[in-house]
Amino acid sequence: MERLEKFEDWARACMHVRCGFCRENCPAYSQLQLDTYAAKGKMTILYHLLKGKLELDEAVAERVFACTSCGLCDVACGYNQSEAIHEMKTVLYDQGVAIPEGYMKVSTKTRESGNPYSVDANEGARFLQSLPESELSTADYTLFLGCTQIYRESNEIGSLLKILRAAGVSFRIPTEQICCGSPAYRVGDEAQAREQARRVTNLFERMESDNILVSCAGCYRMLIHDYEILLNDDAKFKITHSMEFLQELVQDDKLKIRPLNAIITYHDPCHLGRHSGVYEAPRQILSSILGVKLVEMEWNRKFAKCCGAGGGFRSGRGEDAIAIAANRVREAEATGASILVTACPFCLRNLRDGAQSVNSQMKIESVESLLAELV
Numbered sequence: 552m553e554r555l556e557k558f559e560d561w562a563r564a565c566m567h568v569r570c571g572f573c574r575e576n577c578p579a580y581s582q583l584q585l586d587t588y589a590a591k592g593k594m595t596i597l598y599h600l601l602k603g604k605l606e607l608d609e610a611v612a613e614r615v616f617a618c619t620s621c622g623l624c625d626v627a628c629g630y631n632q633s634e635a636i637h638e639m640k641t642v643l644y645d646q647g648v649a650i651p652e653g654y655m656k657v658s659t660k661t662r663e664s665g666n667p668y669s670v671d672a673n674e675g676a677r678f679l680q681s682l683p684e685s686e687l688s689t690a691d692y693t694l695f696l697g698c699t700q701i702y703r704e705s706n707e708i709g710s711l712l713k714i715l716r717a718a719g720v721s722f723r724i725p726t727e728q729i730c731c732g733s734p735a736y737r738v739g740d741e742a743q744a745r746e747q748a749r750r751v752t753n754l755f756e757r758m759e760s761d762n763i764l765v766s767c768a769g770c771y772r773m774l775i776h777d778y779e780i781l782l783n784d785d786a787k788f789k790i791t792h793s794m795e796f797l798q799e800l801v802q803d804d805k806l807k808i809r810p811l812n813a814i815i816t817y818h819d820p821c822h823l824g825r826h827s828g829v830y831e832a833p834r835q836i837l838s839s840i841l842g843v844k845l846v847e848m849e850w851n852r853k854f855a856k857c858c859g860a861g862g863g864f865r866s867g868r869g870e871d872a873i874a875i876a877a878n879r880v881r882e883a884e885a886t887g888a889s890i891l892v893t894a895c896p897f898c899l900r901n902l903r904d905g906a907q908s909v910n911s912q913m914k915i916e917s918v919e920s921l922l923a924e925l926v
């Protein structure tokens with residue numbers, strides 16, 4: 552409980568102000584419609600935990616874990632309430648409180664199989680080893696691929712590789728598949744997340760890689776922010792997200808891109824946008840395509856609504872996660888766009904499922920898959 556004490560002032564302020572600004576766009580609140588699911592409710596729970604009026608139990612865990620870690624409440628509130636909520640998850644996990652099964656599975660699967668999808672890691676390694684760039688001993692960049700890309704969205708990898716090859720980028724791919732630790736971290740399993748962080752860092756050290764390319768928003772946030780906290784060490788590697796890297800390739804005219812007549816809107820992944828500040832690079836890539844008209848959804852950039860998948864929410868509350876994604880798809884439809892583009896394989900999956908659930912005609916693509924079709 553000690554690690555929650557630093558949030559007492561924030562919780563007290565929230566209790567007294569009771570403004571509720573954090574509610575409007577909170578995906579958990581918008582779907583579950585009870586104050587206790589918004590940051591406001593979670594901070595009230597935190598306050599009462601600290602005052603001994605509530606206990607760390609199953610009922611508290613049910614409320615606290617219903618959070619996508621999107622951080623939209625931070626923007627509305629001014630306090631980093633999502634940090635306090637993350638700490639509550641970690642304390643609940645550490646204390647061995649019964650956590651809703653779906654969230655717990657994310658951690659258990661990572662512990663048992665090395666990835667949150669429970670696929671034999673040898674399968675991932677075999678896939679990576681089948682890529683020609685995995686055999687290279689040196690290259691300018693090392694491409695780190697995440698579990699969702701490898702086990703669920705491998706077409707996305709094909710798209711990215713096609714673009715990098717077309718631009719003549721010198722890159723190589725590790726032959727070992729190691730989860731970055733983000734899924735375990737977001738459900739409070741700090742020990743396993745730290746273990747994954749050590750494994751990934753060791754991998755980069757063994758490969759003598761300084762320049763790392765990442766194209767999953769979750770991996771990116773983990774590598775640039777959370778590893779410093781988990782390993783209590785300064786960043787040792789230069790980590791670049793594929794959006795910024797591809798934007799430079801486009802700007803330097805390294806890609807010959809065919810025109811596309813389409814109205815497109817862009818969904819900011821929480822981990823890439825709000826948490827890491829990468830807003831403009833994907834928009835610049837899309838705007839550079841001749842014939843593309845880029846239009847914005849009402850809630851964009853740091854105010855972008857969450858797709859509903861993060862923080863273990865898709866695993867813990869699958870139907871709710873897809874319903875949240877469907878709302879985001881509806882928001883995209885209102886722009887008049889026919890293609891909704893994003894820059895995270897996990898958002899891509901959830902938005903696609905959301906679109907399907909409401910029979911939307913909206914085409915869901917990643918920046919990479921869209922670009923790969925045009926180079």
Ligand code: SF4
Nearest residue numbers: 565570571573591628
């Ligand atoms: S916006 Fe902040 S202070 Fe206001 S209710 Fe929400 S968490 Fe509390």
Ligand code: SF4
Nearest residue numbers: 577618619621622624
């Ligand atoms: S981080 Fe997102 S889901 Fe969690 S309480 Fe804040 S706004 Fe709601």
